[in-house]
Amino acid sequence: MNPLDTLNNKPKTIVKRNGHLTAQENRVINFFSDATPLDWEDWRWQIRNRITKKEVLAKLIKLTPKEERGIDGSGTKLTMSIPPYFASLMDPLNPACPIRLQCVPQDDELTIAPEEMSDPCGEDKNSPVHGLVHRYPDRVLFLVNEMCAMYCRYCTRSRMVGDGKRTLSMETYNAAFEYIRSHKQIRDVLVSGGDPLTMSDRVLEHIIKTLKEIPHVEFVRIGTRIPVTLPQRVTTDLVNMLKRYSPIWMSIHFNHSKEITKRVKFACDLLADSGIPLGSQTVLLKGINDDPMVMKQLMHNLLKIRVRPYYIYQCDPIHGSKHFRTPVAAGIEIMEKLRGHTTGYAVPTYVIDGPGGGGKIPLGPNYVVSREKDHYLLRNFAGQQFKYYDPQ
Numbered sequence: 001m002n003p004l005d006t007l008n009n010k011p012k013t014i015v016k017r018n019g020h021l022t023a024q025e026n027r028v029i030n031f032f033s034d035a036t037p038l039d040w041e042d043w044r045w046q047i048r049n050r051i052t053k054k055e056v057l058a059k060l061i062k063l064t065p066k067e068e069r070g071i072d073g074s075g076t077k078l079t080m081s082i083p084p085y086f087a088s089l090m091d092p093l094n095p096a097c098p099i100r101l102q103c104v105p106q107d108d109e110l111t112i113a114p115e116e117m118s119d120p121c122g123e124d125k126n127s128p129v130h131g132l133v134h135r136y137p138d139r140v141l142f143l144v145n146e147m148c149a150m151y152c153r154y155c156t157r158s159r160m161v162g163d164g165k166r167t168l169s170m171e172t173y174n175a176a177f178e179y180i181r182s183h184k185q186i187r188d189v190l191v192s193g194g195d196p197l198t199m200s201d202r203v204l205e206h207i208i209k210t211l212k213e214i215p216h217v218e219f220v221r222i223g224t225r226i227p228v229t230l231p232q233r234v235t236t237d238l239v240n241m242l243k244r245y246s247p248i249w250m251s252i253h254f255n256h257s258k259e260i261t262k263r264v265k266f267a268c269d270l271l272a273d274s275g276i277p278l279g280s281q282t283v284l285l286k287g288i289n290d291d292p293m294v295m296k297q298l299m300h301n302l303l304k305i306r307v308r309p310y311y312i313y314q315c316d317p318i319h320g321s322k323h324f325r326t327p328v329a330a331g332i333e334i335m336e337k338l339r340g341h342t343t344g345y346a347v348p349t350y351v352i353d354g355p356g357g358g359g360k361i362p363l364g365p366n367y368v369v370s371r372e373k374d375h376y377l378l379r380n381f382a383g384q385q386f387k388y389y390d391p392q
């Protein structure tokens with residue numbers, strides 16, 4: 001079995017959907033001569049035809065000088081790669097489009113600020129064997145590949161992701177399986193990457209099956225951005241396979257309401273209908289979602305497609321990310337404007353990954369006004385104060 005057989009096999013089924021391509025999708029597909037709506041629905045076509053060159057992108061959107069310089073410099077850092085589907089969501093004329101800001105490099109990313117690091121979460125130093133990060137007592141992060149459909153410009157793992165970077169061998173996987181087998185405290189394995197859903201069903205199944213056969217592994221979770229950047233990948237074959245290994249949890253990286261299209265809803269419906277609980281992970285990004293109303297709308301739209309908001313991450317100080325990072329106060333204000341003001345299910349946890357390897361540290365508004373001898377003085381979401389007598 002070849003862990004890289006991403007592109008080799010023809011898909012057995014292509015999910016058919018009702019209706020036609022949207023106007024924006026049609027605009028993009030027209031740049032690919034001979035491509036049919038069936039090709040558009042084929043995730044391997046989408047991967048093969050990802051936009052990686054400035055000249056191609058320049059035909060789709062009006063590039064700014066900042067973007068041109070960013071693309072020219074990105075090759076040495078994190079390659080540009082945009083599936084045609086995701087490209088169809090970009091505003092061709094507005095450089096401040098939230099989709100565009102996430103996937104088109106800008107020259108700002110070529111500057112490294114003093115506080116920035118290549119591995120801000122300190123993953124490499126908590127890695128007992130290649131591919132595994134064991135930071136918390138009872139669970140591990142398993143980075144099973146280094147390829148994604150689209151490369152997010154603020155990616156915290158830009159040191160390792162990208163096409164043509166390191167590859168993982170079966171021996172590497174076997175060493176990781178052996179580590180998990182011999183550490184009985186591991187009850188939860190988070191399979192991430194890269195993006196595990198860029199791999200073939202066969203390799204993914206091998207990984208999940210092997211993990212589930214370990215008696216102390218209670219469940220597997222998958223961390224992915226594919227349902228957003230390449231929803232065509234969520235085929236009936238894939239969900240039928242995942243269903244066999246229930247319970248499987250899935251965390252999906254969503255950053256803006258504009259990402260929640262009918263096509264994405266269709267993919268999330270397939271997953272949710274198969275009994276996979278869906279959670280979201282959102283990176284707080286300047287100019288993209290740092291407005292409390294934009295964030296609240298995203299949380300509402302996620303609940304509408306059965307995705308439960310899980311985390312909002314402060315943007316990690318990865319190399320070249322200064323233009324994306326907001327003050328911490330912006331994140332706390334967002335939390336303040338969610339809790340109590342809207343459905344509790346729409347309120348995720350805001351965290352900072354402690355730079356250098358501290359793990360997720362939750363932050364939020366302080367609701368304790370003061371702690372007295374026999375009571376707490378608390379405030380609610382509307383600013384009213386209440387005394388709670390604290391039993392001794």
Ligand SMILES: *Cc1c(COP(=O)(O)O)cnc(C)c1O
Nearest residue numbers: 133134135136139140141190360
């Ligand atoms: C985020 C993360 C996890 C999972 O954390 P949860 O809070 O359980 O979702 C596990 N390991 C590492 C290294 C992580 O970064």
Ligand code: SF4
Nearest residue numbers: 148151152155194225
């Ligand atoms: S999908 Fe995740 S791992 Fe891949 S580029 Fe985006 S943030 Fe990085």
